[in-house]
Amino acid sequence: MTRRRSTLVSAVLAVPWIATAALAADLHQQVRAWRVAHEKVIVGELMGLLALPNVATRVADVEKNADHLTEMLKRRGFEVRRLTAAPGTPPALVGDLRVPGAKRTVVFYAHFDGQPVDQKGWLSDPFKPLLRTGPLGGEVKEVDLAKVEGPLNPEWRIYARSASDDKSPIVAILSALDALRASGVQPSVNLKLFLEGEEEQGSGHLTEILRQNLDLLKADAWILCDGPVHPSRRMEVFYGARGVTGLELTVYGPLRPLHSGHYGNWAPNPAVTLAHLVASLRDEEGRILIPGFYDDVRPLNAAEKAAVAAMPPVEEKLRDELALGRTEGSGGRLQERLMDPALNVRGLRSAEVGEGAANAIPTEAQVSIDFRLVPDQTPQKVRDRVESFLRSQGWTLVTEAPSPETRRSHPKVARVAWSLDYAAARTDMSLPVSRAVAAVVDRAAGSAIQVPMLGGSVPMVLFTETLKVPVIGVPIVNHDNNQHGINENLRLQNLWDGIEVFAALMAELGQEWR
């Protein structure tokens, strides 16, 4: 595509969808042809980036990645700034690429720090990226990139820490831009890249960085390029993510373990008390029994309901794979269930079971819980409701291990320890930008799955709340990437798909956004 064609694309704003699709198909072919011709270069650039150790806790390593990325961005004409919340904290990078005549600005988000690599079982050095002929096991072999001719087998995989999470989206974005340029196509929106260096550490300074740079980060939408695509390998777009908050709850019995024969039926058994407490919080179908818990739940709108209904069925396969004889929610579909708030018991612990069990009354019992939140719940509101409910049930709540005096003077004492994580976020699927992203990705990827809200938690709310901007997720990497684990990997086809989708977004979003 040349500037002339770019003008032509601008001119189609008013033409019907078929024409846009036809032009888009033409662009997609050019991007693909460019990629096929440059596969070894693209993979080489990614492997160069992956060779830099990036464990999030090592700030010096993270800074070297920032240096390397700065050069990669500058080569593409980005104006690059390095942002830190405070000295010695991991940097973020902002790359800025203005497009003459573009009315809107879109920020692509990815992160370049990675999880630790201490786990045993890595089959090759996590920071010596290696190409193999497929997933591990069976006949998989190593491939020497220097010795093969393109095009590469798209089922081959690159093995390294952050191969999937989350360096490959960065290379996909930059390659998409290269492909557009080679095709003579100008992006349809101003582009910014926001590359975080602290995501795997919990994004502790992200909000501060955003707050300090509101003007610099001003945009009409953010595209989050993190996370895997659907297990069916179909591309997906997500518009929200549930929030999360954690609760450790400990209840108490006698100060020392007591002979159950000599004291049972009289000294309170904390394991029994805990069982009743857990049962009072939620039923076996997943319904949370805390009064008012659902009051803050914003219902799905028509577009979101339609999207949930259109998601591919996975229940039968999962039931078989996981050997489930029943499911919660009275047989409701998984995707529907993930749109509701949830109370998950992560673990239970009181004294010992099995061989190690003694005929004794335990001294305490603990439950570990995570709550998944939906808009407009907040961790603080959930905390207040849970604590009010427990107090109404006769519990005295403490935040430290209670003294014998405290235990003696209150019938029921529970220690609560909250990890107040973050709220949910959900960008309205019927917003113009939402419909535009959906249309572009759908066309580029050949029918993408539209997910109103991820069941899992991603801190989208940090962006939506701080920047007051629509945020939409467009993940590209394979679901079976071992992210956070050993032998993390990226399937090449996912990188190719990512380049095509990102190129389409850059080239077409401005026109589609109406």
Next chain:
Amino acid sequence: MTRRRSTLVSAVLAVPWIATAALAADLHQQVRAWRVAHEKVIVGELMGLLALPNVATRVADVEKNADHLTEMLKRRGFEVRRLTAAPGTPPALVGDLRVPGAKRTVVFYAHFDGQPVDQKGWLSDPFKPLLRTGPLGGEVKEVDLAKVEGPLNPEWRIYARSASDDKSPIVAILSALDALRASGVQPSVNLKLFLEGEEEQGSGHLTEILRQNLDLLKADAWILCDGPVHPSRRMEVFYGARGVTGLELTVYGPLRPLHSGHYGNWAPNPAVTLAHLVASLRDEEGRILIPGFYDDVRPLNAAEKAAVAAMPPVEEKLRDELALGRTEGSGGRLQERLMDPALNVRGLRSAEVGEGAANAIPTEAQVSIDFRLVPDQTPQKVRDRVESFLRSQGWTLVTEAPSPETRRSHPKVARVAWSLDYAAARTDMSLPVSRAVAAVVDRAAGSAIQVPMLGGSVPMVLFTETLKVPVIGVPIVNHDNNQHGINENLRLQNLWDGIEVFAALMAELGQEWR
């Protein structure tokens, strides 16, 4: 007392209680005087017995103890038989001492095997018995028995494995007989000693030994000389003990841990299911909710109720000591609560809590339970009721880890593993022998606590069921004896009290039994 006086004692059968008490007081003084004069001999004999290693799992050691005891019994004129259920199993000893003119036969039970001594923290060799000036800690010193003059300080203690559990009752019984003989008093009943060599191993061959020797063991009552006296140091008599049975119950979720964000609210959470299951079994006051569970409970009779009411109050002290802000049973007294069956949760386990907890749905959850049974419940009946109840709640019960196919094809699968231990036993306190033992011990010890049934479990039922004989417990050792633990010890005053109580039982039971 001479034979003449013995005749006199026989002659008082019809005279009022005051006269008996006066004569008894006379005898008690003689027994005490004999003991004071022979303290070093008595302690020396006990220490000789304690010097023999007797860990229950080492049959050869147990047999050496049996040899030594055989000689001790023969010296007192007992006819001794060694009983084994099968070759290579630990022996029991029966000593027989006929008393001319005695109408009734009483068996005194004790055991001579001991717990293992592997624990760290023994301050002296568990099989080199050592006399110290008191309980460990503070100013306690070692005493060289050879270098001190009697009478010994009654607060001194003998440290050795089985010093309390259960060799000292054997020496107390034999010393009681020596004291009677020295006083010229003939026992009022035929005496048998049944000395078990496998108690600490679970009495696996006891029933078989009893069954094989019904004629030899024929008697009118058994006196169990095992266990500690009341923590107040008052002597106690117990007429029964609750039974016990254990249950390990495991419930299942997905085959592998699942991300709680992506699968929660849909894949069943086994920790939640287990909490509901436990809550369905009993309430927070200790009430067991299984239908029919109390149907087999034999109510206390008037004598038993009166005895429970007369037991010394311990609640306030225990509440303070154990820092209990409430008790189960809506404020009922401990001793009353111990007369009911109980369901105790020994432990809970599902995945991890605290630092180790993951935002995941666990694959399984386990609860360990012990039931305390009362007459006329049996482990089998309890098992049937629990399993029927669980089935009525939709549970499919299995006894091995269920296959994926089993988990897939049943909504709720629970693995049950029972340890079918033994039933309760309770000898009627209003039987003539019960009233006689109560009166004799009460008089000899100066007001003993009468306990209709121990809250803890002792396999009295093996005797009552196999031999169809009343069984009554008369423990003598101090409650703070570290039995089963390190630095097991016996307080000398408890040995002296035991000699006096056993002498009184031997001399007076025949007359009091009417």
